[in-house]
Amino acid sequence: xxxxxxxxxxxxxxxxxxxxxxxxxxxxxxxxxxxxxxxxxxxxxxxxxxxxxxxxxxxxxxxxxxxxxxxxxxxxxxxxxxxxxxxxxxxxxxxxxxxxxxxxxxxxxxxxxxxxxxxxxxxxxxxxxxxxxxxxxxxxxxxxxxxxxxxxxxxxxxxxxxxxxxxxxxxx
Numbered sequence: 001x002x003x004x005x006x007x008x009x010x011x012x013x014x015x016x017x018x019x020x021x022x023x024x025x026x027x028x029x030x031x032x033x034x035x036x037x038x039x040x041x042x043x044x045x046x047x048x049x050x051x052x053x054x055x056x057x058x059x060x061x062x063x064x065x066x067x068x069x070x071x072x073x074x075x076x077x078x079x080x081x082x083x084x085x086x087x088x089x090x091x092x093x094x095x096x097x098x099x100x101x102x103x104x105x106x107x108x109x110x111x112x113x114x115x116x117x118x119x120x121x122x123x124x125x126x127x128x129x130x131x132x133x134x135x136x137x138x139x140x141x142x143x144x145x146x147x148x149x150x151x152x153x154x155x156x157x158x159x160x161x162x163x164x165x166x167x168x169x170x171x172x
Contacts, residue, residue, distance in 0.1 A: 024048075024049050024050040025047070025048055025049045025050070026048055026050050027046065027047075027048050028046070028047050028048065029044060029045065029046055029047075029064070030044070030045045030047075031043070031044040031045075031065075032044070037073070038070055038071050038072070038073045039068070039069070039070055040068070040069050040070075040071065040081075041067070041068045041069075042065055042066070042067050042068075043063070043065065043066050044063070044064040044065040044066075045061060045062070045063060045064065046061070046062055046064045047059075047060065047061035047062070048060060063084060064084075064086075064116075064117055065083075065084060065085055065086065065117070066083050066084045067081045067082060067083030067084060067085050068081065068082060068083055069081030069082065072125075076125055076126040077125045077126065077127055078123065078124075078125040079123070079124050079125055080121070080122070080123045081121070081122055081124075082120070082121040082122075083119065084117055084118070084119050085117065085118070085119075085120070085122065086116055086117060087115075087116060087117070087118050087135075087137060087141065087159070088122050088124065088133040088135045088159060088161060089133075089135075089159045089161055115141025116141070117141060118137040118138050118139070118140065118141045118157070119137070119138040120135055120136050120137035120138055120156075120157075121135065121136050122134070122135040122136075123135075126165075129164045129165070129166060130162065130163075130164060131161075131162070131163045131164060131165050132160075132161065132162050132163075133159070133160070133161045134159070134160050134161075135157075135158070135159040135160075136156055136157070136158055136159075137156060137157040137158075137159065138156065138157075139155055139156045139157045
């Protein structure tokens with residue numbers, strides 16, 4: 001949207017209009033899920049109308065998650081899924097951007113995991129206090145800034161994650 005006052009005010013070097021006003025969407029998510037009995041499917045899109053964090057780039061829309069899977073009926077013990085998904089390693093990486101304290105990952109995590117999403121197969125579940133995931137991933141994360149979706153080592157990634165989820169007592 002251009003302001004009427006910028007009609008005759010152009011940047012002499014680029015020809016771009018000055019004094020413009022725009023409405024920007026920094027980040028927006030759309031998620032579609034379907035479930036039937038123990039089978040599920042999920043598709044999630046991430047879009048923005050702003051340039052990237054460094055001011056370079058154009059509005060984008062990308063597929064974040066596109067997976068199908070199966071869950072053990074009536075239990076959290078086993079879930080198997082395949083497709084494009086968040087890399088199931090660490091605490092912050094597999095956490096969807098909607099639920100993070102800060103939507104963008106810290107620099108040290110970007111060094112270890114240059115992208116959030118990768119294609120693969122994962123088996124995950126819970127038994128008592130134990131939470132686990134075992135995954136075989138493509139090895140070329142989507143939207144990484146260094147390799148641009150190409151795997152430099154031409155090998156797959158195998159990940160195993162063990163953890164726990166314990167609620168701590170709260171003070172009244």
